[in-house]
Amino acid sequence: MSCRSLAGSSAIILAALAAASPATAQVPPPELVIEGPIDAIGANSITVMGIEINVPSGRADTPTALGVPLDSLNDPLPGRSQGFVGGTAIVTGGSTGGVVTATEVFSDVNENVVVGEVTSNNPLTVNHLPVVRSTSPVIPGSAPMNVFGFQIDEKTVAVGSLISIEGYLGSENGTRQLYYHTLEADTGEPVNRSSNEVSVTRTQCRDRADAGKDELEVQGWVHRAGLPNLTGTLPAITITYPGLTTGRRPTKTTGTATIVPVVDPASPQYAQYRYRSSNRNLDGCPLRIKVSWQGDVDSAVSEVDVDAAP
Known part of the structure; x- marks a missing residue:
């Protein structure tokens, strides 16, 4: 038997075995x-x-x-x-x-999204489409928020302003409505407007192999009780997070940082803080970040940058 015919026969046998054993394919x-x-x-x-x-x-x-x-x-x-x-x-x-x-x-049932104009705030409509909050326990509507990260009363969003809604389209009594699970509006008064408040709108962690090379970014907003226009230098925000001590045997500790928020000239009732550090020694990712300011506390779990270079 020639080598060529042996190789051909082996290929046929292997193909037959594969066809006879579909359970091995996965x-x-x-x-x-x-x-x-x-x-x-x-x-x-x-x-x-x-x-x-x-x-x-x-x-x-x-x-x-x-x-x-x-x-x-x-x-x-x-x-x-x-x-x-x-x-x-x-x-x-x-x-x-x-x-x-x-x-x-x-x-999420169906991913129906509208980023459009508020055409009524009581009842809420976006480009004349009625919008209501989902009350289902399996896809409950989260608290409506403004772009500054504060929970709002949706009836206070300004007609003509920009709003983003995500949910599913349904019908009740012959009327089509968008049942939202997420709402973010450019406008809208905070539910807790009578108190000082701080928000966390973004936090990102980069966990690198070398000690002291981890990165942490945190940003958000603050407002004073009563929503007055903010002026001057504001009190600093305190950020706390799980960290590690350096050394041969790192131990868990609590890291802290402070940053002064800066008044937004377009919306002077609010001030923004942006913190970034590239020399942290973090206790892994994700981290629950806590932010404190003038009697209020907010927290968020950081996003992880999986594409961070080692």
């Missing part, structure tokens, strides 16, 4: 990604675009709720009797022999 988690319309939902399974997916955890995430029972996504939503069925799911996981097993399931 896509390991989290390489598999399925995104599409939801056909059906069970206690431990979900069908997306006709693909039945095992969900051993029996849990799913939504934009404003984590780890909800998967079959609770069948429950009627405000303005949407079929729940999440017919909406969009994003599933990550793996596949063995064509059988899909999910490690994560996420859905």
Whole structure:
């Protein structure tokens, strides 16, 4: 038998073995990604675009709720009797022999977004589309916020101003409405306008291998009780975060930093702070950052920059 025919026979045998053993073929988690319309939902399974997916955890995430029972996504939503069925799911996981097993399931029903003009604030409409806050426990509406990071009364947003809404479109009594889970407005009075207040609108952490090379960015805003126009030099903000001492055996400690907020000339009721340091020794990422100012405290978990150079 020639070498050529032996090689050819080996290839045929290998192909036959592969065809006879489909269970050996697999896509390991989290390489598999399925995104599409939801056909059906069970206690431990979900069908997306006709693909039945095992969900051993029996849990799913939504934009404003984590780890909800998967079959609770069948429950009627405000303005949407079929729940999440017919909406969009994003599933990550793996596949063995064509059988899909999910490690994560996420859905926000349908990602309907409007960045537009407030045409009425009582009731709230955006470019004449009625907007209401979602009351569903599986996708609850988060507190409406202004761009300065403060919770607001949505009825105080200014007609004609810019607003951003994210949620799902539904219908009630024949009227289509956008049920929002996230609202951010350029205007709107803080709910706590009678108190001094500080917000955290962004925090980012870069955790590097070398000691003293970690980076931390924190920014946000402040306002005084009663929302007066701010003038002069304001008291400093105190930022605290989990840190490490340097040395052969680093120990956990609390890091601190201070920064003076600067009045925004376009909206002088507010002042902004921006803190950045590139010589921190942090206790890993993500970090819960706490910011204090004039009797008020806010906190946020930092985003992690996964693309940071070593």
